Amino acid sequence: MASIALAAYRLAGIAAYPFSGLLFAVRAAKGKEDRARKPERFGYPSLERPDGPLVWVHAASVGETLAVVPLMRELKRRDIHVLLTSGTVTSAEVINRRLGDEVIHQYVPLDVEPAIGRFLNHWKPDAAISVESEIWPTTILELSRRHVPQILVNARISDRSYKRWMNNHGVAEQLFGKLGLVIAQSDLDAERYRDLGAWPVSAAGNIKVDTDAPACDPQLLARYRGQVGKRRTWAAISTFEGEEQAAVMVHRALKAKNDQLTIIVPRHPERADELAAMMVSKGLKVARRSRDDVIGADTDIFLGDTIGEMGLYLRLTEIAFVGRSLMTAEGGQNPLEPAMLGCAVLSGPKVNNFRESYQKLVRCGGAKIIRDAEMLAKAVHFLSTNDLARHKMIDASSECVQNMRGALATTMKGLEPYLNPLTVKARLEPRSQVR
Structure with a gap:
């Protein structure tokens, strides 16, 4: 039954894809999309992929993005390229102002097969890290098919989302079971992710506590x-x-x-x-x-x-x-x-x-x-x-x-099995190829 539901979701996305341009136009009229970067939402890259290991980090909005700035800087310190995606115009503006060319930024592609397939064919990430509560079925299934490790950090799940997923437990198990690691904000969040089929799951605290306070002029x-x-x-x-x-x-x-x-x-x-x-x-x-x-x-x-x-x-x-x-x-x-x-x-x-x-x-x-x-x-x-x-x-x-404080250090320790091989690979390559 769960497989049928996921197949139906996939087919519905493919069927709706030709009309997604209209949805984009409506959202753009409301200031919720960047017209100049429309192709990115459909999986068309606006930048070249650099040589060497690359980790895809997805942070939906401003808060999630700022929370993982120290994590992304640690990846850069290890000579691992960071592809950061987000879904809001506001987050893109903050990323440009706060991170500049420290990361490669793209708008996250739509969760439909043509867009996500095109995106992954170009960027070929060595690992995918999502922040907090982003669960996109087509993206998860496609990453799994390509054997790309998927990690959820600073994970939380609201009462409403937990109840909704539990009511569709078979679907939840098929999706959450494909996550290679979940590092949750709290013991309650960790327990809920285990209930939904994720494994292994640990609790590290909220990494937002380990970020710097917002600056000002x-x-x-x-x-x-x-x-x-x-x-x-x-x-x-x-x-x-x-x-x-x-x-x-x-x-x-x-x-x-x-x-x-x-x-x-x-x-x-x-x-x-x-x-x-x-x-x-x-x-x-x-x-x-x-x-x-x-x-x-x-x-x-x-x-x-x-x-x-x-x-x-x-x-x-x-x-x-x-x-x-x-x-x-x-x-x-x-x-x-x-x-x-x-x-x-x-x-x-x-x-x-x-x-x-x-x-x-x-x-x-x-x-x-x-x-x-x-x-x-x-x-x-x-x-x-x-x-x-x-x-x-x-x-x-x-x-x-x-x-x-301390969640960031615990999170980085949990990520070591995924990052250490990429660090070795990056440092074995000529330094001139590292962005």
Whole structure:
């Protein structure tokens, strides 16, 4: 039955392939695809494959990409070429800015046989490493057919995905069983991957803890700090629909008491025009980062509608609400960045995608879970006006993050059996052939 289902998926992909150009056009119109690099999504390479060992690393979006930067740099240190694929325009921009020519970047091909076959025929990876939770059936089956080792690192699986896979256990076993190694974020994630047929599986922790905190331009930071002055600030970051409205409600409730500046950083900056209009309709004065607006004494909202500047926004405050966790949004976003940058962390209760990180932060006193917008307003007011409580949370979150480090070293140790032969092969080749 599982084989029939996978065959049907494969045939459906082949049948739909002629119409995928239309889907691409729709997504491109919404800013979700890069028209100039359209061929890459259909498996056509835009660069030559370099000589020597090459590992394909796939990281779906910005967070996953930044998490594996140290891992990719370790591959480069071993003279192994890195082909990095991602699926979003935002991630491509961050990769270009952060990594430049350290890696070869391509958009990930569609999970259909013509595209993935063309991609693999050109790049011929010696191993494939996916980050967190990317499972693409056609890609997995095609890599297996070509005997390319497949590894999943920093692996996690949400409650919803686990339930869905368990309801299709035969299909799950056929796919997860083809993974050569799974290195999970937590013991719970590891147990779930074993249930689904993966083996061997180990738990290493979250490698995002071992990455550097987001950087920012010191001169830009100094300029904005000068504009903010002595006003109290708080930030709502990685927000989804409904959460910006909640942040506005909090701002209006506390404005008279706190003379505060509210920083709102939507997860998808393309929503900025709509959000700014909503805020202005409520009588608020908005300064937009994308327009280099000045933050004046009467500015209510600083709208962080740019990509890759979270380091700036978080350094302007000591209180951060992390979105996709309240109202209709769910799953949570990564709380580690604000914790690393000296913020007391607030979040809604819907954080199943980052459950273990939140559990550790809450347990040590570095984060607080709030139920609704009213409770968020009370928490922001309390932390804004109580220096002792705020600094106690900040110290606790910093200490907690420090104690969580070490996942990267454990992950690299698990990868040794796959990387050592490639390192030897790379160093036996003439150095001039290594990119």
